[in-house]
Amino acid sequence: MNIQNAKYEVTAVKPEQYPSHQLPEIALVGRSNVGKSSFINAMLNRRNLAKSSATPGKTRVINFYNIDETCYFVDLPGYGYAKVSKAEKATWDRMIKNYLEARPHLKLIIMLVDVRHAPSPEDQMMFDWLLTNQENPVLILASKLDKIPRSQIQKHLKRIRQVLEMNPQEMLIPFSATNRQGTKEVWEVIRQIIKN
């Protein structure tokens, strides 16, 4: 996809603040620091449109990015960040689930897991929750692919499928924001979904 004009549009912490429009939305979920904001930048070939940082827990709000007036990327807060209080964690959890449960324009969920590690119990809970509580397709991305040797990739992908108990028809794409590997494949999935 040849993106001409992607722009940050609005930040929300509650539903009244979500933008009103008719375009399909694509939501990004995953642990803090897994690479959600970097994914957005890589897909759009922009260095710093979505703020990414080496400090986990950076995105504590929901950021909406308008992609050429054809769809939105919705950057959700990362879960699993250890250094916050239980109360704050519960607030983020609610924020994420409120959005996912009640957004008619939502068409696709992209969930990132770090290719280097087995998905965490929180990843497993999130994936189960997504399959049980909402009807949109879920695309799993194995992020930070550039951090493992090529020879190890298949083994790591297999482990992700096993731990998340994915069905063979569920989508898993290896991805690197650093070298943009996987961006074409993800755009192809998005294109198929938003044309309907």
Ligand SMILES: Nc1nc2c(ncn2[C@@H]2O[C@H](COP(=O)(O)OP(=O)(O)OP(=O)(O)O)[C@@H](O)[C@H]2O)c(=O)[nH]1
């Ligand atoms: N090598 C490598 N590093 C990556 C990749 N994707 C993200 N990173 C790095 O991982 C760190 C976290 O990336 P972010 O994109 O900010 O992660 P996030 O999921 O948005 O994190 P939160 O906003 O805290 O939920 C940054 O230092 C990124 O540069 C990747 O594909 N390869």
Ligand SMILES: [Mg+2]
């Ligand atoms: Mg982020």
